[in-house]
Amino acid sequence: MTFFDKSSKEYKDPGFENAYKFFNQAPVIIGFVRGENYVVEFANEELLKIWKVDNSIYGKSIFAVFPELEAQGFRQLLDNVCATGNPFTAYELPIVFDRGEIKDTYYFDFIYQPFYEGDKITGVIAVGHEVTEKVNAKKTVERGDRKWKQLADSLPVFVWTADEKGSIDFLNARWYEITGLTPEQSLGYGWASAMHPDDLKRCLEEWSYALANRSLVEIEVRYRQKDGTYLWVLARGIPVIENDVLISWHGTGTDISGQKNIERKLEENIQGRTKEILEKTNLLDSILQNSTNGISVSELIFDDAGHVIDARTILANDAAVQFIGLPKEDYLTKPATYFDPGIISSPYGQACIKTLQTGEPFIMRYFLDFSNRWLELTVSRMDEKHLIHNFTDVTTIREAEIKLERTLDELRYSNANLEEFAYAASHDLKEPIRKSLFFANKLKEDLKGKLTVEQDFLFNRLESSQSRMQKLIEDLLEYSQAAKGSADKNEIDLNEALTSVLEDLELEIQKRAATITIDKLPKISGNKRQIHQLFQNLIGNALKYSNQNQAIEIKVSSVMLKGVDAGNHLPQDKQENLFHLIKVSDNGIGFEQKYADKIFKVFTRLHSDEQYRGSGIGLSIVKKVVESHNGFVWAESEEGKGAVFSILLPEHSADSASKNG
Amino acid sequence: MKKLLLIDDDMDEAELFSEALETIGKDYEFTSFNNGQEALQYISRSNTLPDFIFLDLNMPMLSGKEILRRLRDTTSGSGIPVIIYSTSITDIDRKETSEYEVTDYLQKPETFEVLCIKLKNIIK
Structure with a gap:
């Protein structure tokens, strides 16, 4: 007999039939198994649909129809319910049905409820519902969640x-x-x-x-x-x-530690660089402020046409402020024309504009009244609208220069005075000495025939002394006048000048049978009278100090050279200048080299008047003339072996003459 | 009779000049002044102009050159022959006086004999 035996009398009861229908059609799974082998006695439509069987299953053991369920542990479950009387509740429990090729998995929420007959458990009622779709959906979500987390973990x-x-x-x-x-x-x-x-x-x-x-x-x-x-x-x-x-x-x-490291390094670099710049700026600032030179920067102000119309000092160190002597606030805010309305057209303003245009710096000196200081100002261009002004206090240098200039002026004045004196003295002495000669001569003439031999001799000595005095006075006069007319210079052909001198000395030359050889001489710029006097004295000197028992030979030669090649006769600043070296050499008596400088001194003579007449002025005049031509003269000799007089006259002396004239 | 005029601050010169003129002949009327001012006044007032003027250069007040310049500025004095008579005559002296028509330059001689000869040569 099965639980829902249709042949039983209970089944015939309409209430029972209704109950059967009710269970059969309920939208939940309802099943009932009984006996040791768990024979299916009831399975409603919902359950049969899942099982995919009809009610022919009734009376068969569930495990005979679905042996796979035994393998999934359901016999044990049922045994347990029957043995203990404890219902078994399952949620989302999977059950796999073996359908040949295909294995169908269903999920269920269900309860196994023990079925009592009397106090004996004879079967198990299963009530539940299929939740496969819900579980599958849940699983899909879970799978997605896991994927997401796996992905997250792998990042x-x-x-x-x-x-x-x-x-x-x-x-x-x-x-x-x-x-x-x-x-x-x-x-x-x-x-x-x-x-x-x-x-x-x-x-x-x-x-x-x-x-x-x-x-x-x-x-x-x-x-x-x-x-x-x-x-x-x-x-x-x-x-x-x-x-x-x-x-x-x-x-x-x-x-972002890599990025941060880079940032940090970058920042460190920037900080380091900033520090460096700051240090440099501080250093520059410090140099600027502590410099004893005044340093300022001015900004030029232009009109629409691009002409400079004003300027403003935009930076100045303390020294500059001090040098300028204006209140710093004014100096750094007010335009230049505020202090000096004419500054732009002044030589200083114009020089500034020129420097701005050409980039060529200029140097200017000026005297600051208020501070009593001389300033040297160097202006150079910073960019197309800024100039840098550098002030240096040159008062000491300038004072020394002024002192030197004054000393030079005094020296020139003193020299001129001396010449003036020599001229005046010799000129004024000439008259009394002439008259003394004149009257002595007249007295002698008047006394002619009345004088004793002794008296006549005394008269001669008187005349001789007077003549000598007259000669000295005349030479002194000549010497004092030797440099006269130095400003009056022309081009002189030295060959022509020398020829003219030789003409003057013709008689003497003939008398002494002198041979004079003259090379090609240059043209120089000079004073004609002085140059004439120069050669006259040199040739005259050579004729005079000759060997009595030897034919006189005089040679005049010329060569052009640099100062440095002329020996140690020139100052340092003339070493690179070009000169004509003119040499006058003779075969006369010469002199000891130690007297070479002495012979150029006024009234210095190496011989007595008896030996060689003269006042010792000739070579002094030579020296004076050479020096007034910006030249140099020296002598070389050895006693008895002739003498060489060397004269250096500047090449292009026209230029230097006009400068120094 | 030739008329000679000497302008020289040194009165000895006038004396020697006069003596020299006597030595070489008596046909001369000789006048001397020791300053230019008086000499120029004399010339401007005189009816007969001198045939020669001997002029010293180195004099106080008016120098020889200044006297010469002033002389040449006057109508009467513009044509009189002037002989510069000085102890020393430099190139500069010659240059500075040449524009005023100087007849001759005579350096003051050192003997009486030479003085006589020179004067004779000039005024003959």
Whole structure:
């Protein structure tokens, strides 16, 4: 007999039939098995549909029809229910039906309820419903979730999620790997314990703001790593909003330590460079301020046509302010024309404009009345509208120069006075000595025939002395006049000048049978009278100091050379100048070289008047003439072996003559 | 009779000049002044102009050159032959006086004999 035996009398009862129909059509699974072999005595339509059988299964053991269920442990389950009387409840329990090729898996929520007959359990009632679709859907979600988490774990960044209140509910593996924290230590607000204390406040503020405003949050913070060092992370959080409801937060944390290192290095570089620049600026500033030279920079002001109309000092060190002597505020704010309305058209202003245009610096000296100082000012161009002014106090130099100039003036004046005196003295002495000669001569003439031999001799000595005095006076006069007319210079052909001298000395030359050889001589710029006198004295000298028993030979030669090649006769600054070296050499008696300088001195003679008549003025005049032509003269000789007089006259002497004339 | 005029601050010269003129002949009317001012006045007032003027250069007040310049500025004095008579006569002296038509330059001689010869040569 089965539980729902249709042939039984109970089945015939309309109430029973209704109950049967009710169970059979209920939208839940209802089944009933009884006996040791769990024979199916009832399975409603819902269950048969799943089992894919009809009610012919009634009376058969469930495990005979579905042997696979035994393998899945259902006999034990049923045995257990029957043995203990405890119902068994299952949620989403999978059951696999073997249908040949295909294995169908169904999920069920069900309850195995023991069936009592009397106090004996004789079967098991199964009630439940199939939840396969629900489970499958759930599984799909779970699979997606797992995938998402796997993906999150595999990322080299922190990935996190938070609930709508901001409490962190997920952190990926990367987080735990880097921080060494556990989920318990991290979730919720635990992560904050790993944050650098300096960043935490800022981070929490940002996070609160984002939570309050549901806005995206992005912040650079440091997290402590396992090893205690900190890692720079760019943390981002995005609110997930559905239908205007904040659901959760998703976020990442990207390692930006590389970028941060670069930034730090960059910043260090910038700081270093800034420091360097600052140090340099300080150094420059320090140099500027401590310089005893005045340094200022002026900015030129132009009109529309591009002409300079004014200037303003934009920078000046203390020394410059002091040199200029204006109040610093005025000096640095007011335009130049405020202090001097005519400054632009002044030579100084014009020189400044020229420097601005050409870039050529200029140097100017001026005297500052208020400070009693001489300044040397160098102006150079900084750029197309700025000039640099450099002031140096040259008062000491300038005073020395002025003193030197004054001394030179005094010297010139004194020399001129001396010449004037020599001229006046010799000129005025000439008259009395002439008259003394005149009257002595007249007296002698008047006494002619009345004088004793002794008296006549005395008269001769008187005359001789007077003549000698007259000669000295005349030579002194000549010497004092030798440099006269130096300003009056022309081109002179020295060959012509010398020829003219030889004509004057013709008689003497013939008398002494002298041979005079003259090379080609240059043309120079000079005073004709002086040059004539120069050669006259030199040739005259050579004729005079000759060897009595030897034919006189005089040679005049010329060569052009640089000062440096002429021996040690020139000062340093003339060494590179060009000169004509004119040599007058003779075969006369010469002199000891130690007298070579002495012979050029006034009234210096190496011989007595008896030996060689003369006043000792000739070579002094030669020296004076050479010097008034900016030249040099010296003599070389050896006693008895002739003498060489060397004269250096500047080439292009026209230029230097006009300069020094 | 030739008329001679000497302008020289040194009165000895006038004496020697006069003596020399006597030595070489008596046909001369000789006048001397020891300054230019008086000499120029004399010339401007005189009816007969001198045939020769002997002029010293080195004199106080008016120098020989200045006297010469003034003389040449007057109508009466512009044509009178002037002989510069000085102890030393430099190139500069010659140059500075040449523009005023100087007849001759005579350096004061050192003997009486030479003085006589020179004077004779000039005024013959």
